[in-house]
Amino acid sequence: MNSFFGFLENLHGWVLVKSCVEIFIIFVLLYTILRIMHGTRGTGILRGLAFTLVIISIVTLFFIKKLELYAVDWIVTEFLPVFIIPIVILFQPEFRRALVRLGHRPFLRMFFRSEVQVAEEVVKAVSTLSKSKVGGLIAIERGDGLDNYIESGIRINSDVSSDLISTIFWPGTPLHDGAVIIQEQKIAAAGCLFPLTENINIAKTYGTRHRAGIGITEETDAISIIISEETGRVSISVGGQLKDDITQEELKRALEELTTETVMSTRGS
Incomplete structure:
Protein backbone atom coordinates (compact mmCIF):
# COMPACT_ATOMS: atom_id res chain seq x y z
CA MET A 1 0.00 0.00 0.00
CA ASN A 2 2.82 2.40 0.88
CA SER A 3 4.49 1.68 -2.44
CA PHE A 4 1.22 2.41 -4.22
CA PHE A 5 0.91 5.87 -2.65
CA GLY A 6 4.58 6.47 -3.29
CA PHE A 7 3.95 5.78 -6.94
CA LEU A 8 1.00 8.19 -7.02
CA GLU A 9 3.02 10.96 -5.44
CA ASN A 10 5.51 10.69 -8.26
CA LEU A 11 2.80 11.35 -10.79
CA HIS A 12 2.64 14.88 -12.14
CA GLY A 13 -1.14 15.13 -11.71
CA TRP A 14 -1.20 13.93 -8.12
CA VAL A 15 -0.04 17.33 -6.82
CA LEU A 16 -2.93 18.99 -8.65
CA VAL A 17 -5.42 16.48 -7.23
CA LYS A 18 -4.20 17.08 -3.68
CA SER A 19 -4.42 20.83 -4.19
CA CYS A 20 -7.99 20.56 -5.45
CA VAL A 21 -8.95 18.39 -2.47
CA GLU A 22 -7.44 20.90 -0.03
CA ILE A 23 -9.28 23.81 -1.61
CA PHE A 24 -12.53 21.83 -1.62
CA ILE A 25 -12.18 21.03 2.10
CA ILE A 26 -11.50 24.70 2.90
CA PHE A 27 -14.52 25.76 0.85
CA VAL A 28 -16.81 23.23 2.58
CA LEU A 29 -15.66 24.37 6.03
CA LEU A 30 -16.18 28.05 5.22
CA TYR A 31 -19.55 27.37 3.59
CA THR A 32 -20.70 25.46 6.69
CA ILE A 33 -19.68 28.34 8.95
CA LEU A 34 -21.53 30.81 6.70
CA ARG A 35 -24.70 28.71 6.80
CA ILE A 36 -24.51 28.55 10.60
CA MET A 37 -24.00 32.32 10.79
CA HIS A 38 -26.79 33.07 8.29
CA GLY A 39 -29.23 35.61 9.71
CA THR A 40 -26.66 37.51 11.75
CA ARG A 41 -25.10 40.87 10.98
CA GLY A 42 -21.67 39.24 10.66
CA THR A 43 -22.64 37.27 7.57
CA GLY A 44 -21.37 39.88 5.12
CA ILE A 45 -17.99 40.08 6.86
CA LEU A 46 -17.59 36.30 6.92
CA ARG A 47 -18.55 36.05 3.27
CA GLY A 48 -15.85 38.52 2.30
CA LEU A 49 -13.32 36.77 4.54
CA ALA A 50 -14.20 33.38 3.03
CA PHE A 51 -13.66 34.68 -0.48
CA THR A 52 -10.30 36.20 0.51
CA LEU A 53 -9.11 32.94 2.11
CA VAL A 54 -10.13 30.85 -0.88
CA ILE A 55 -8.23 33.18 -3.24
CA ILE A 56 -5.14 33.06 -1.00
CA SER A 57 -5.34 29.25 -0.91
CA ILE A 58 -5.60 29.02 -4.69
CA VAL A 59 -2.67 31.39 -5.23
CA THR A 60 -0.55 29.57 -2.66
CA LEU A 61 -1.29 26.02 -3.77
CA PHE A 62 -1.37 26.46 -7.52
CA PHE A 63 1.02 29.28 -8.35
CA ILE A 64 3.56 29.67 -5.59
CA LYS A 65 4.10 25.96 -5.01
CA LYS A 66 3.78 24.94 -8.64
CA LEU A 67 6.16 27.59 -9.96
CA GLU A 68 8.54 27.02 -7.03
CA LEU A 69 8.61 30.69 -6.06
CA TYR A 70 10.57 30.08 -2.89
CA ALA A 71 11.05 33.72 -1.90
CA VAL A 72 7.34 34.47 -2.25
CA ASP A 73 6.50 31.21 -0.45
CA TRP A 74 8.70 32.27 2.49
CA ILE A 75 7.02 35.67 2.69
CA VAL A 76 3.53 34.12 2.65
CA THR A 77 4.23 31.32 5.13
CA GLU A 78 6.77 32.89 7.49
CA PHE A 79 6.72 36.69 7.23
CA LEU A 80 3.02 37.59 6.84
CA PRO A 81 1.65 35.58 9.82
CA VAL A 82 3.92 37.55 12.18
CA PHE A 83 2.47 40.90 11.09
CA ILE A 84 -1.11 40.01 10.17
CA ILE A 85 -2.53 40.21 13.71
CA PRO A 86 -1.03 43.67 14.53
CA ILE A 87 -2.16 44.94 11.11
CA VAL A 88 -5.73 43.67 11.64
CA ILE A 89 -5.84 45.25 15.11
CA LEU A 90 -4.54 48.60 13.88
CA PHE A 91 -6.80 48.77 10.82
CA GLN A 92 -9.83 46.87 12.17
CA PRO A 93 -12.48 49.41 11.03
CA GLU A 94 -11.00 49.58 7.54
CA PHE A 95 -10.79 45.78 7.24
CA ARG A 96 -14.36 45.43 8.48
CA ARG A 97 -15.72 47.86 5.89
CA ALA A 98 -13.69 46.25 3.11
CA LEU A 99 -14.87 42.74 3.98
CA VAL A 100 -18.50 43.85 4.23
CA ARG A 101 -18.31 45.53 0.80
CA LEU A 102 -16.65 42.45 -0.67
CA GLY A 103 -19.22 40.15 0.90
CA HIS A 104 -22.07 42.11 -0.66
CA ARG A 105 -20.81 41.71 -4.22
CA PRO A 106 -23.38 40.02 -6.51
CA PHE A 107 -20.94 37.34 -7.67
CA LEU A 108 -20.55 36.19 -4.04
CA ARG A 109 -24.20 36.46 -3.14
CA MET A 110 -25.04 33.92 -5.82
CA PHE A 111 -23.50 31.23 -3.61
CA PHE A 112 -24.99 32.17 -0.27
CA ARG A 113 -28.32 33.80 -0.78
CA SER A 114 -31.79 32.34 -0.64
CA GLU A 115 -34.45 33.04 -3.24
CA VAL A 116 -36.98 35.75 -2.45
CA GLN A 117 -39.82 36.02 -4.97
CA VAL A 118 -42.37 38.10 -3.11
Missing part, protein backbone atom coordinates in the same frame (compact mmCIF):
# COMPACT_ATOMS: atom_id res chain seq x y z
CA ALA A 119 -42.50 41.32 -5.13
CA GLU A 120 -46.02 40.89 -6.55
CA GLU A 121 -47.64 40.05 -3.19
CA VAL A 122 -45.85 42.94 -1.51
CA VAL A 123 -46.84 45.39 -4.25
CA LYS A 124 -50.46 44.21 -4.06
CA ALA A 125 -50.53 44.70 -0.28
CA VAL A 126 -48.87 48.11 -0.51
CA SER A 127 -51.41 49.18 -3.15
CA THR A 128 -54.31 48.17 -0.88
CA LEU A 129 -52.86 49.98 2.12
CA SER A 130 -52.06 53.09 0.08
CA LYS A 131 -55.58 53.39 -1.36
CA SER A 132 -57.06 53.03 2.11
CA LYS A 133 -54.49 55.41 3.66
CA VAL A 134 -53.38 52.78 6.14
CA GLY A 135 -49.83 53.19 7.39
CA GLY A 136 -47.32 50.36 7.07
CA LEU A 137 -43.64 49.49 7.19
CA ILE A 138 -42.18 46.42 5.47
CA ALA A 139 -38.53 45.35 5.43
CA ILE A 140 -37.18 42.71 3.05
CA GLU A 141 -34.00 40.98 4.16
CA ARG A 142 -31.15 40.70 1.67
CA GLY A 143 -27.53 40.04 2.67
CA ASP A 144 -27.45 41.28 6.27
CA GLY A 145 -29.45 39.17 8.69
CA LEU A 146 -32.43 40.77 10.43
CA ASP A 147 -32.78 38.19 13.20
CA ASN A 148 -32.03 40.76 15.91
CA TYR A 149 -34.97 42.86 14.72
CA ILE A 150 -37.21 39.81 14.29
CA GLU A 151 -36.72 39.09 17.99
CA SER A 152 -38.18 42.50 18.82
CA GLY A 153 -41.54 41.53 17.29
CA ILE A 154 -43.86 38.54 17.11
CA ARG A 155 -42.74 35.59 15.01
CA ILE A 156 -45.17 34.54 12.29
CA ASN A 157 -43.23 32.41 9.79
CA SER A 158 -46.02 32.46 7.22
CA ASP A 159 -46.07 32.46 3.43
CA VAL A 160 -46.08 35.97 1.98
CA SER A 161 -49.64 37.00 1.28
CA SER A 162 -50.99 40.42 0.37
CA ASP A 163 -54.11 39.76 2.44
CA LEU A 164 -52.08 38.86 5.52
CA ILE A 165 -49.85 41.92 5.20
CA SER A 166 -52.89 44.18 4.80
CA THR A 167 -54.57 42.60 7.82
CA ILE A 168 -51.48 43.04 10.00
CA PHE A 169 -51.38 46.79 9.36
CA TRP A 170 -55.12 47.40 9.53
CA PRO A 171 -56.00 49.87 12.33
CA GLY A 172 -57.00 48.19 15.56
CA THR A 173 -54.97 45.01 15.08
CA PRO A 174 -52.35 44.31 17.78
CA LEU A 175 -49.35 44.48 15.44
CA HIS A 176 -50.24 47.38 13.18
CA ASP A 177 -47.82 49.86 14.78
CA GLY A 178 -44.65 47.84 14.19
CA ALA A 179 -42.88 46.64 11.05
CA VAL A 180 -43.22 43.44 9.05
CA ILE A 181 -40.01 41.59 8.17
CA ILE A 182 -39.83 39.31 5.14
CA GLN A 183 -37.04 36.75 5.29
CA GLU A 184 -36.44 33.92 2.80
CA GLN A 185 -39.88 33.97 1.16
CA LYS A 186 -41.65 34.10 4.52
CA ILE A 187 -43.26 36.75 6.65
CA ALA A 188 -40.86 36.12 9.51
CA ALA A 189 -42.33 38.51 12.07
CA ALA A 190 -44.59 41.51 12.64
CA GLY A 191 -44.68 44.29 15.20
CA CYS A 192 -40.90 44.67 14.92
CA LEU A 193 -38.97 47.72 16.10
CA PHE A 194 -36.33 49.43 13.95
CA PRO A 195 -33.70 52.04 14.86
CA LEU A 196 -34.61 55.58 13.87
CA THR A 197 -32.33 57.43 11.50
CA GLU A 198 -30.20 60.16 13.02
CA ASN A 199 -29.70 61.89 9.69
CA ILE A 200 -30.34 65.57 10.37
CA ASN A 201 -31.00 66.19 6.67
CA ILE A 202 -34.23 64.18 6.72
CA ALA A 203 -37.25 66.47 6.36
CA LYS A 204 -39.07 67.17 9.61
CA THR A 205 -42.34 66.30 7.90
CA TYR A 206 -41.40 62.62 8.04
CA GLY A 207 -42.68 60.85 11.12
CA THR A 208 -41.47 57.87 13.13
CA ARG A 209 -42.48 55.29 10.52
CA HIS A 210 -40.40 56.92 7.79
CA ARG A 211 -37.45 57.47 10.12
CA ALA A 212 -37.54 53.81 11.13
CA GLY A 213 -37.74 52.76 7.50
CA ILE A 214 -34.64 54.78 6.71
CA GLY A 215 -32.88 53.68 9.91
CA ILE A 216 -33.07 49.96 9.14
CA THR A 217 -31.52 50.53 5.71
CA GLU A 218 -28.69 52.53 7.27
CA GLU A 219 -27.88 49.65 9.60
CA THR A 220 -28.36 46.83 7.06
CA ASP A 221 -28.71 46.30 3.31
CA ALA A 222 -32.44 45.56 3.64
CA ILE A 223 -35.13 47.13 1.49
CA SER A 224 -37.82 49.03 3.38
CA ILE A 225 -41.19 50.13 2.07
CA ILE A 226 -43.15 52.81 3.91
CA ILE A 227 -46.82 53.69 3.46
CA SER A 228 -47.95 57.01 4.89
CA GLU A 229 -51.22 56.90 6.83
CA GLU A 230 -51.75 60.64 6.32
CA THR A 231 -51.37 60.78 2.54
CA GLY A 232 -51.24 57.15 1.40
CA ARG A 233 -47.98 57.90 -0.43
CA VAL A 234 -45.53 55.04 -0.84
CA SER A 235 -41.78 55.39 -0.25
CA ILE A 236 -38.88 52.99 -0.60
CA SER A 237 -35.55 53.18 1.21
CA VAL A 238 -32.27 51.45 0.38
CA GLY A 239 -28.85 52.22 1.82
CA GLY A 240 -30.23 55.06 3.93
CA GLN A 241 -31.65 56.83 0.86
CA LEU A 242 -35.38 57.49 0.61
CA LYS A 243 -37.36 57.72 -2.60
CA ASP A 244 -40.75 59.23 -1.87
CA ASP A 245 -44.13 59.13 -3.59
CA ILE A 246 -43.48 56.24 -6.00
CA THR A 247 -46.12 54.54 -8.14
CA GLN A 248 -47.11 50.90 -8.02
CA GLU A 249 -45.16 50.20 -11.21
CA GLU A 250 -42.08 51.98 -9.88
CA LEU A 251 -42.24 49.93 -6.70
CA LYS A 252 -42.61 46.67 -8.61
CA ARG A 253 -39.71 47.52 -10.90
CA ALA A 254 -37.50 48.56 -7.96
CA LEU A 255 -38.22 45.34 -6.05
CA GLU A 256 -37.53 43.21 -9.10
CA GLU A 257 -34.20 44.96 -9.69
CA LEU A 258 -33.15 44.86 -6.03
CA THR A 259 -34.02 41.18 -5.56
CA THR A 260 -32.59 39.96 -8.89
CA GLU A 261 -29.32 39.06 -7.19
CA THR A 262 -31.25 36.94 -4.70
CA VAL A 263 -33.09 35.05 -7.43
CA MET A 264 -29.77 34.35 -9.19
CA SER A 265 -28.22 33.13 -5.96
CA THR A 266 -30.34 30.05 -5.45
CA ARG A 267 -29.90 29.00 -9.05
CA GLY A 268 -26.15 29.30 -8.61
CA SER A 269 -26.13 27.28 -5.37
Whole structure:
Protein backbone atom coordinates (compact mmCIF):
# COMPACT_ATOMS: atom_id res chain seq x y z
CA MET A 1 0.00 0.00 0.00
CA ASN A 2 2.82 2.40 0.88
CA SER A 3 4.49 1.68 -2.44
CA PHE A 4 1.22 2.41 -4.22
CA PHE A 5 0.91 5.87 -2.65
CA GLY A 6 4.58 6.47 -3.29
CA PHE A 7 3.95 5.78 -6.94
CA LEU A 8 1.00 8.19 -7.02
CA GLU A 9 3.02 10.96 -5.44
CA ASN A 10 5.51 10.69 -8.26
CA LEU A 11 2.80 11.35 -10.79
CA HIS A 12 2.64 14.88 -12.14
CA GLY A 13 -1.14 15.13 -11.71
CA TRP A 14 -1.20 13.93 -8.12
CA VAL A 15 -0.04 17.33 -6.82
CA LEU A 16 -2.93 18.99 -8.65
CA VAL A 17 -5.42 16.48 -7.23
CA LYS A 18 -4.20 17.08 -3.68
CA SER A 19 -4.42 20.83 -4.19
CA CYS A 20 -7.99 20.56 -5.45
CA VAL A 21 -8.95 18.39 -2.47
CA GLU A 22 -7.44 20.90 -0.03
CA ILE A 23 -9.28 23.81 -1.61
CA PHE A 24 -12.53 21.83 -1.62
CA ILE A 25 -12.18 21.03 2.10
CA ILE A 26 -11.50 24.70 2.90
CA PHE A 27 -14.52 25.76 0.85
CA VAL A 28 -16.81 23.23 2.58
CA LEU A 29 -15.66 24.37 6.03
CA LEU A 30 -16.18 28.05 5.22
CA TYR A 31 -19.55 27.37 3.59
CA THR A 32 -20.70 25.46 6.69
CA ILE A 33 -19.68 28.34 8.95
CA LEU A 34 -21.53 30.81 6.70
CA ARG A 35 -24.70 28.71 6.80
CA ILE A 36 -24.51 28.55 10.60
CA MET A 37 -24.00 32.32 10.79
CA HIS A 38 -26.79 33.07 8.29
CA GLY A 39 -29.23 35.61 9.71
CA THR A 40 -26.66 37.51 11.75
CA ARG A 41 -25.10 40.87 10.98
CA GLY A 42 -21.67 39.24 10.66
CA THR A 43 -22.64 37.27 7.57
CA GLY A 44 -21.37 39.88 5.12
CA ILE A 45 -17.99 40.08 6.86
CA LEU A 46 -17.59 36.30 6.92
CA ARG A 47 -18.55 36.05 3.27
CA GLY A 48 -15.85 38.52 2.30
CA LEU A 49 -13.32 36.77 4.54
CA ALA A 50 -14.20 33.38 3.03
CA PHE A 51 -13.66 34.68 -0.48
CA THR A 52 -10.30 36.20 0.51
CA LEU A 53 -9.11 32.94 2.11
CA VAL A 54 -10.13 30.85 -0.88
CA ILE A 55 -8.23 33.18 -3.24
CA ILE A 56 -5.14 33.06 -1.00
CA SER A 57 -5.34 29.25 -0.91
CA ILE A 58 -5.60 29.02 -4.69
CA VAL A 59 -2.67 31.39 -5.23
CA THR A 60 -0.55 29.57 -2.66
CA LEU A 61 -1.29 26.02 -3.77
CA PHE A 62 -1.37 26.46 -7.52
CA PHE A 63 1.02 29.28 -8.35
CA ILE A 64 3.56 29.67 -5.59
CA LYS A 65 4.10 25.96 -5.01
CA LYS A 66 3.78 24.94 -8.64
CA LEU A 67 6.16 27.59 -9.96
CA GLU A 68 8.54 27.02 -7.03
CA LEU A 69 8.61 30.69 -6.06
CA TYR A 70 10.57 30.08 -2.89
CA ALA A 71 11.05 33.72 -1.90
CA VAL A 72 7.34 34.47 -2.25
CA ASP A 73 6.50 31.21 -0.45
CA TRP A 74 8.70 32.27 2.49
CA ILE A 75 7.02 35.67 2.69
CA VAL A 76 3.53 34.12 2.65
CA THR A 77 4.23 31.32 5.13
CA GLU A 78 6.77 32.89 7.49
CA PHE A 79 6.72 36.69 7.23
CA LEU A 80 3.02 37.59 6.84
CA PRO A 81 1.65 35.58 9.82
CA VAL A 82 3.92 37.55 12.18
CA PHE A 83 2.47 40.90 11.09
CA ILE A 84 -1.11 40.01 10.17
CA ILE A 85 -2.53 40.21 13.71
CA PRO A 86 -1.03 43.67 14.53
CA ILE A 87 -2.16 44.94 11.11
CA VAL A 88 -5.73 43.67 11.64
CA ILE A 89 -5.84 45.25 15.11
CA LEU A 90 -4.54 48.60 13.88
CA PHE A 91 -6.80 48.77 10.82
CA GLN A 92 -9.83 46.87 12.17
CA PRO A 93 -12.48 49.41 11.03
CA GLU A 94 -11.00 49.58 7.54
CA PHE A 95 -10.79 45.78 7.24
CA ARG A 96 -14.36 45.43 8.48
CA ARG A 97 -15.72 47.86 5.89
CA ALA A 98 -13.69 46.25 3.11
CA LEU A 99 -14.87 42.74 3.98
CA VAL A 100 -18.50 43.85 4.23
CA ARG A 101 -18.31 45.53 0.80
CA LEU A 102 -16.65 42.45 -0.67
CA GLY A 103 -19.22 40.15 0.90
CA HIS A 104 -22.07 42.11 -0.66
CA ARG A 105 -20.81 41.71 -4.22
CA PRO A 106 -23.38 40.02 -6.51
CA PHE A 107 -20.94 37.34 -7.67
CA LEU A 108 -20.55 36.19 -4.04
CA ARG A 109 -24.20 36.46 -3.14
CA MET A 110 -25.04 33.92 -5.82
CA PHE A 111 -23.50 31.23 -3.61
CA PHE A 112 -24.99 32.17 -0.27
CA ARG A 113 -28.32 33.80 -0.78
CA SER A 114 -31.79 32.34 -0.64
CA GLU A 115 -34.45 33.04 -3.24
CA VAL A 116 -36.98 35.75 -2.45
CA GLN A 117 -39.82 36.02 -4.97
CA VAL A 118 -42.37 38.10 -3.11
CA ALA A 119 -42.50 41.32 -5.13
CA GLU A 120 -46.02 40.89 -6.55
CA GLU A 121 -47.64 40.05 -3.19
CA VAL A 122 -45.85 42.94 -1.51
CA VAL A 123 -46.84 45.39 -4.25
CA LYS A 124 -50.46 44.21 -4.06
CA ALA A 125 -50.53 44.70 -0.28
CA VAL A 126 -48.87 48.11 -0.51
CA SER A 127 -51.41 49.18 -3.15
CA THR A 128 -54.31 48.17 -0.88
CA LEU A 129 -52.86 49.98 2.12
CA SER A 130 -52.06 53.09 0.08
CA LYS A 131 -55.58 53.39 -1.36
CA SER A 132 -57.06 53.03 2.11
CA LYS A 133 -54.49 55.41 3.66
CA VAL A 134 -53.38 52.78 6.14
CA GLY A 135 -49.83 53.19 7.39
CA GLY A 136 -47.32 50.36 7.07
CA LEU A 137 -43.64 49.49 7.19
CA ILE A 138 -42.18 46.42 5.47
CA ALA A 139 -38.53 45.35 5.43
CA ILE A 140 -37.18 42.71 3.05
CA GLU A 141 -34.00 40.98 4.16
CA ARG A 142 -31.15 40.70 1.67
CA GLY A 143 -27.53 40.04 2.67
CA ASP A 144 -27.45 41.28 6.27
CA GLY A 145 -29.45 39.17 8.69
CA LEU A 146 -32.43 40.77 10.43
CA ASP A 147 -32.78 38.19 13.20
CA ASN A 148 -32.03 40.76 15.91
CA TYR A 149 -34.97 42.86 14.72
CA ILE A 150 -37.21 39.81 14.29
CA GLU A 151 -36.72 39.09 17.99
CA SER A 152 -38.18 42.50 18.82
CA GLY A 153 -41.54 41.53 17.29
CA ILE A 154 -43.86 38.54 17.11
CA ARG A 155 -42.74 35.59 15.01
CA ILE A 156 -45.17 34.54 12.29
CA ASN A 157 -43.23 32.41 9.79
CA SER A 158 -46.02 32.46 7.22
CA ASP A 159 -46.07 32.46 3.43
CA VAL A 160 -46.08 35.97 1.98
CA SER A 161 -49.64 37.00 1.28
CA SER A 162 -50.99 40.42 0.37
CA ASP A 163 -54.11 39.76 2.44
CA LEU A 164 -52.08 38.86 5.52
CA ILE A 165 -49.85 41.92 5.20
CA SER A 166 -52.89 44.18 4.80
CA THR A 167 -54.57 42.60 7.82
CA ILE A 168 -51.48 43.04 10.00
CA PHE A 169 -51.38 46.79 9.36
CA TRP A 170 -55.12 47.40 9.53
CA PRO A 171 -56.00 49.87 12.33
CA GLY A 172 -57.00 48.19 15.56
CA THR A 173 -54.97 45.01 15.08
CA PRO A 174 -52.35 44.31 17.78
CA LEU A 175 -49.35 44.48 15.44
CA HIS A 176 -50.24 47.38 13.18
CA ASP A 177 -47.82 49.86 14.78
CA GLY A 178 -44.65 47.84 14.19
CA ALA A 179 -42.88 46.64 11.05
CA VAL A 180 -43.22 43.44 9.05
CA ILE A 181 -40.01 41.59 8.17
CA ILE A 182 -39.83 39.31 5.14
CA GLN A 183 -37.04 36.75 5.29
CA GLU A 184 -36.44 33.92 2.80
CA GLN A 185 -39.88 33.97 1.16
CA LYS A 186 -41.65 34.10 4.52
CA ILE A 187 -43.26 36.75 6.65
CA ALA A 188 -40.86 36.12 9.51
CA ALA A 189 -42.33 38.51 12.07
CA ALA A 190 -44.59 41.51 12.64
CA GLY A 191 -44.68 44.29 15.20
CA CYS A 192 -40.90 44.67 14.92
CA LEU A 193 -38.97 47.72 16.10
CA PHE A 194 -36.33 49.43 13.95
CA PRO A 195 -33.70 52.04 14.86
CA LEU A 196 -34.61 55.58 13.87
CA THR A 197 -32.33 57.43 11.50
CA GLU A 198 -30.20 60.16 13.02
CA ASN A 199 -29.70 61.89 9.69
CA ILE A 200 -30.34 65.57 10.37
CA ASN A 201 -31.00 66.19 6.67
CA ILE A 202 -34.23 64.18 6.72
CA ALA A 203 -37.25 66.47 6.36
CA LYS A 204 -39.07 67.17 9.61
CA THR A 205 -42.34 66.30 7.90
CA TYR A 206 -41.40 62.62 8.04
CA GLY A 207 -42.68 60.85 11.12
CA THR A 208 -41.47 57.87 13.13
CA ARG A 209 -42.48 55.29 10.52
CA HIS A 210 -40.40 56.92 7.79
CA ARG A 211 -37.45 57.47 10.12
CA ALA A 212 -37.54 53.81 11.13
CA GLY A 213 -37.74 52.76 7.50
CA ILE A 214 -34.64 54.78 6.71
CA GLY A 215 -32.88 53.68 9.91
CA ILE A 216 -33.07 49.96 9.14
CA THR A 217 -31.52 50.53 5.71
CA GLU A 218 -28.69 52.53 7.27
CA GLU A 219 -27.88 49.65 9.60
CA THR A 220 -28.36 46.83 7.06
CA ASP A 221 -28.71 46.30 3.31
CA ALA A 222 -32.44 45.56 3.64
CA ILE A 223 -35.13 47.13 1.49
CA SER A 224 -37.82 49.03 3.38
CA ILE A 225 -41.19 50.13 2.07
CA ILE A 226 -43.15 52.81 3.91
CA ILE A 227 -46.82 53.69 3.46
CA SER A 228 -47.95 57.01 4.89
CA GLU A 229 -51.22 56.90 6.83
CA GLU A 230 -51.75 60.64 6.32
CA THR A 231 -51.37 60.78 2.54
CA GLY A 232 -51.24 57.15 1.40
CA ARG A 233 -47.98 57.90 -0.43
CA VAL A 234 -45.53 55.04 -0.84
CA SER A 235 -41.78 55.39 -0.25
CA ILE A 236 -38.88 52.99 -0.60
CA SER A 237 -35.55 53.18 1.21
CA VAL A 238 -32.27 51.45 0.38
CA GLY A 239 -28.85 52.22 1.82
CA GLY A 240 -30.23 55.06 3.93
CA GLN A 241 -31.65 56.83 0.86
CA LEU A 242 -35.38 57.49 0.61
CA LYS A 243 -37.36 57.72 -2.60
CA ASP A 244 -40.75 59.23 -1.87
CA ASP A 245 -44.13 59.13 -3.59
CA ILE A 246 -43.48 56.24 -6.00
CA THR A 247 -46.12 54.54 -8.14
CA GLN A 248 -47.11 50.90 -8.02
CA GLU A 249 -45.16 50.20 -11.21
CA GLU A 250 -42.08 51.98 -9.88
CA LEU A 251 -42.24 49.93 -6.70
CA LYS A 252 -42.61 46.67 -8.61
CA ARG A 253 -39.71 47.52 -10.90
CA ALA A 254 -37.50 48.56 -7.96
CA LEU A 255 -38.22 45.34 -6.05
CA GLU A 256 -37.53 43.21 -9.10
CA GLU A 257 -34.20 44.96 -9.69
CA LEU A 258 -33.15 44.86 -6.03
CA THR A 259 -34.02 41.18 -5.56
CA THR A 260 -32.59 39.96 -8.89
CA GLU A 261 -29.32 39.06 -7.19
CA THR A 262 -31.25 36.94 -4.70
CA VAL A 263 -33.09 35.05 -7.43
CA MET A 264 -29.77 34.35 -9.19
CA SER A 265 -28.22 33.13 -5.96
CA THR A 266 -30.34 30.05 -5.45
CA ARG A 267 -29.90 29.00 -9.05
CA GLY A 268 -26.15 29.30 -8.61
CA SER A 269 -26.13 27.28 -5.37
